[in-house]
Amino acid sequence: MCPGEVSGRGGTAQTGCHRCGHAVLLGTMSTERSHTVPETENGSRLDAFVARVLRDGNGCGVRAAKRLIEDGAVLVDGKPRPAQFKLRTGNVVAVHREIPPSSPDTLVLAGIGGEYLAFAKPAGLHTARIAGSAEPSLEQALAAQWETVRKSPLLPEHHPIPDVLRAVLGPLPHEESTTVPALPPEPPALLSRLDAVTSGIVLAAASDGAASRFRAMEAAGRVCKYYLAVVDGILDTAVSVTNALNTSNRAQTKVLPEADPDPARHTALYPLGEAASFPIPGAAGGTTLAAICIKRGARHQIRAHLAHAGFPICGDTLYGREQGGAPFRLHHARLVIPEFSFFCLPTWLPLTPIV
Template sequence: MANRLGNSASESELDQEFMRGGGEWTVPHDCQGLRLDQALMRCTSGLGRRGARRVFEQCLVLVEGRRRVAGFRVQAGQRISLRPLESGRGDVESRNPDDHLPVVLAARDESFAALVKPSGMHSEVVAGSTGPSIEAVLPELFPGIPAILLNRLDQSVSGLLLVALGDPAAQKYAAWQEQGLVRKQYLAAVRGNLSEEMLIQTTLDTAKRRRVRPIPGIEPDPLRWTRALPLSSSDERDESLVLVEILKGRRHQIRAHLAWAGHPVVLDPLYGPGPDLGWIYLHHCRIDLPDFSASVLPCWKEWQVNPLWKHSLPEDQSG
């Protein structure tokens, strides 16, 4: 059943819609640029802040078919639809994790687990946010286990998050990372035609500001370097698909390094031209520890992603 948000369906009617399988609405012009939860509150009679929070807790809120968090900025004419959480389960290898349940288990053993984070979802709990996070669901996913989040991904980035199942595993991970024994590989679509492998050694100023700033000089710690290997390119879109590896990353390291090299990540509004759609073409596809590994590929219809590419980078990154 298709409606316009401006039709002012009541909160109870909205509840009935998504319990039956979800409704569909179109963002009116007077909601241009609003947060998604604000658009729902403004255009749905009687919903209110508490009702909006309940909508995001009890169903998937999709904009143009992609799952979005409460803070996503909507555009006039976009389609908003609701889907019960129970309908979102699926196999991680055959689906796009952004369109279904927020959290999927990719791999687990006695010490570690790897979870799949969709773009648009926070890694950590954010104070004052109604949006979900991986960290918030760890007690539910691992009851009775002191689960510890070991890495972070930007909200707009998708892919693997590693969880230590107890303090000993977390300490082991920290030691391995200092020794350069943790390999993290990402797939990224970038602007321009990247024809040769790059080893980006530029130092990054990670002071507390929105953008990380490259500064003159070579980063003295090889664990902080970024290696990028071209995999495919599109002359029509002037874009390249690259495999990126880091060992011990800094905040925004991949995004800032690729932009500094003249190849910003596609759709990155912070280090490139955007536009800001709430997600970017950067996906953490593989993580390797001495005795644990996990992998998950993105579902990017513009690119044919070959699983063999996840093993294409050389072992040694020190150059």
């Protein structure tokens, strides 16, 4: 199902997928540091201050600091602030950082279909390379490890798909064959980007022609992107959020009162059950495992739309509310294009719910 199909809860038919299933996402570690602003930093910009205090073995430039701020990983006295915010002596700046797995284990293929490759990005790993930062990214890993991946691709394990997911995401067939097509000599170009805190599928194209075809399909509304999230509140019915978005402020997307006339910019939200019934590690009572579908997507669209609907993602300090350190759970689980479908489960979701 995609936005505009909220009333229909049946599965969506699809054509054969070369490989789809459960991709084993590698775990991440997280750190949270609090820094009290000294007198010498009074009046400093938030991004410059974060860059300075995080300069360690991994390094952190101003652009990397801005990315952390935009992802909601930086709070000033418990509140999100823009990168240009001027600090005052005594402010407490808390920085939450996901430490991604190091190379060479970062690259995991979630599937291959024709000239398209789907990579499973773990939470905490940037999608694109950040200038001035030594922090790892999927783009860097592709450049460094592609020759190894071509020779011995790390492919996903196959597992039965839980019925509760099949009912919403549609049938998820996969071929029994383990044959892998010849991969191109040059690293594929990434076609999508996920926030560092978000895990899941990032699609890549093996040729310029494949990239152009994907962009055309996306513009025509023929691409469906399905996410899984743990949201705050008990969601018991499907919700469609049609509000337009203002993304001019990179730090935080604003939800506008008027509807967006383009259905491809809407967000559809479907309940899968109370999160505690699966059980999901770290999920508190009063939370719901939800499926989300978008067709194109704008910056922070899902996070902003869900918060506007009254069901912010748990642990989202930028758009939600403080929840006692609840982990952030947003995962791009399935991508459907006219000829292929890719699927991978997050590590935090058990394969079957408690009966």
